[in-house]
Amino acid sequence: MIELGNYNNLKVLRSTRIGLFLGDSEGTEVLLPNKYVPEDFEIDGELEVFCYLDNNERPIATTLKPIIKRGGFAYLEVKEVGAYGAFLDWGLEKHLLVPFREQQVRMEEGKKYVVHCFLDQESFRLVGTSRLNRLLSNTGFPFEVNTEVNLLVYRKTPLGWEVIIENQYKGLVFESDVFQPLGVGKRLKGYIKNVRPDNKVDVTLQPIGVSMMESTATLVYEKLEENNGFLPLHDKSTPEEIKEALQVSKKAFKKAIGNLYKAKKIRIADDGIHLT
Structure with missing residues (x-):
C-alpha cells in the first residue's frame, strides 16, 4: 500500500x-x-x-526530501494566507495547507510556526495543524531519568521552554536549566530529569550526575585546548561569565575543574585555569 x-x-x-x-x-x-x-x-x-x-x-x-512527513513535527514558514488557511513551505512544490480551524493562533505570512502533519480523514489530504496540545500525551511515558532524547522546542512559557520529546511526548526545560541559546523550532538533544506523578516531564539539556560532570569536564578541557591552554575562569567567576563562555552552570563548572585538577590535567591560578 x-x-x-x-x-x-x-x-x-x-x-x-x-x-x-x-x-x-x-x-x-x-x-x-x-x-x-x-x-x-x-x-x-x-x-x-x-x-x-x-x-x-x-x-x-x-525524490525531494520534505522538511516534515506525515505524523511529524517541524518549524515551517508561511508563504501565503488564502481563503481556506495558511500555506506553509515544507520543501515541495505544493505547499502544506493549515486550515484556519487548525491554527492555534491566526497565522501570518512570513512568520514560522511549529506544526504537525496529518492525513485529514474527510478530505484525504495532507494538512497541518498548530493545535499541538491535543496531540501530545505523556500517558505511558517510556523513558527513565537521564535517558538521552531528541527534542523540538515549540513554545516559550514563564517557566521555561516547552519541548516535544521524541515526536510524541511533552516536556519542559526550566529556565534555570538553560545554558545555551534556545528558540522555537530548535532541534537538540536533551535528558529526562524528572517524571512527575501527574505525568509532567522535566527535561534538562545536560546529562545528570556523574555523566554531567564527565561531559562538562570534557567541554572545559576542549575549550582550554582551543584557547592555547588558558581560560580566564575560576571559582570567583560569576555564573553569568561562566554561562557566556561555556553554556554551563557555575555548579557544573566547579565540579568539572575539580575533576580535571584531581586528574592533574589543569592547574588553577589567580588569573584562571591552565592546562598542565
Whole structure:
C-alpha cells in the first residue's frame, strides 16, 4: 500500500514520456515526473520516493526530501494566507495547507510556526495543524531519568521552554536549566530529569550526575585546548561569565575543574585555569 505523506520503496514498472510509473506489491501505481527521475534508475529496480497529492489532488511521487512527513513535527514558514488557511513551505512544490480551524493562533505570512502533519480523514489530504496540545500525551511515558532524547522546542512559557520529546511526548526545560541559546523550532538533544506523578516531564539539556560532570569536564578541557591552554575562569567567576563562555552552570563548572585538577590535567591560578 502506497502511504501518502511518507517515504515508500516502490518498484519501477515502466518509463514513459512524462516520467516513471512506480508500483507497490498490491498493484497500486503512482507517477514520478521526469524532473525527479534519477539517471541511474532500472526497470524492475526500486526507488525510495515521497508520495503526496499534487495540485490536482492526484497521488504523485517525488525524490525531494520534505522538511516534515506525515505524523511529524517541524518549524515551517508561511508563504501565503488564502481563503481556506495558511500555506506553509515544507520543501515541495505544493505547499502544506493549515486550515484556519487548525491554527492555534491566526497565522501570518512570513512568520514560522511549529506544526504537525496529518492525513485529514474527510478530505484525504495532507494538512497541518498548530493545535499541538491535543496531540501530545505523556500517558505511558517510556523513558527513565537521564535517558538521552531528541527534542523540538515549540513554545516559550514563564517557566521555561516547552519541548516535544521524541515526536510524541511533552516536556519542559526550566529556565534555570538553560545554558545555551534556545528558540522555537530548535532541534537538540536533551535528558529526562524528572517524571512527575501527574505525568509532567522535566527535561534538562545536560546529562545528570556523574555523566554531567564527565561531559562538562570534557567541554572545559576542549575549550582550554582551543584557547592555547588558558581560560580566564575560576571559582570567583560569576555564573553569568561562566554561562557566556561555556553554556554551563557555575555548579557544573566547579565540579568539572575539580575533576580535571584531581586528574592533574589543569592547574588553577589567580588569573584562571591552565592546562598542565
